[in-house]
Amino acid sequence: MERFRLAVCMGLMLLWNPGCTPEREPPAEASKVKGTVTLDGKPVPAGEAHFVQTGVPPAVLKITDGSFEGDAPTGDNQVEIFIYVEGPPNPRYPDEPTKNNVSPAKYWGPKTVLKAAVSPSEPNEFKFDMSSK
Numbered sequence: 001m002e003r004f005r006l007a008v009c010m011g012l013m014l015l016w017n018p019g020c021t022p023e024r025e026p027p028a029e030a031s032k033v034k035g036t037v038t039l040d041g042k043p044v045p046a047g048e049a050h051f052v053q054t055g056v057p058p059a060v061l062k063i064t065d066g067s068f069e070g071d072a073p074t075g076d077n078q079v080e081i082f083i084y085v086e087g088p089p090n091p092r093y094p095d096e097p098t099k100n101n102v103s104p105a106k107y108w109g110p111k112t113v114l115k116a117a118v119s120p121s122e123p124n125e126f127k128f129d130m131s132s133k
Contacts, residue, residue, distance in 0.1 A: 030059065030071040031118050035126035037063050037081055039103075047103070049128075050080040051116060072118050079114035081107045081128060104132055 033051070037044045043066020051059040051072035061070040063081075087098035106113050107130050116126050 029074045029120060031074045031120050031124055032070075033061070033072045033116070033118055033124040033126065034067070034069040035128065036066050037068065037128045037130070038066060039083065039130045040132050041129075043067075044081070044083050044130075047081060047083040047101075050082070050108075051077040051118065052080060053077055072116070072124070074118050074120045077116045077118055078110075078112050079116050079126075079128065080109065080112050081114065081130065104130065 035049075037047070037049065044063050045065060047063040049061045049063055049068045051061070053073045053075060056073050058080075059070065059072040061068040061072070063083075081103050082101045083103040084099040085102050087100040090096050090098050101108065107128075114128055116124075118124050
């Protein structure tokens with residue numbers, strides 16, 4: 001009899017528990033974007049463009065020879081630009097060089113000055129002209 005009660009209680013707990021979990025938000029809608037990135041009038045050779053919205057994982061797009069292309073969250077985004085140069089070897093992994101971000105501070109982090117309004121239907125082409133001053 002004791003085992004029966006325990007089984008009934010466990011069954012009720014399993015049925016009740018899923019109703020207590022918070023509802024997940026659906027993933028953000030994404031749209032195609034492309035564009036160019038320059039620093040002092042010259043194309044950025046290598047780096048990343050991050051399209052960021054609160055509560056949504058950032059879209060990280062690779063910059064090659066001043067151009068980027070990919071999917072970004074639809075709506076208003078803050079844009080962070082990271083310009084990478086090869087640094088010294090990693091002490092833990094000597095065969096892998098480190099990457100150092102040399103982008104001016106005003107173009108990355110939570111206070112970036114770059115913005116992009118990504119539309120679900122219009123062509124989303126952006127040009128980010130940055131200055132090292």
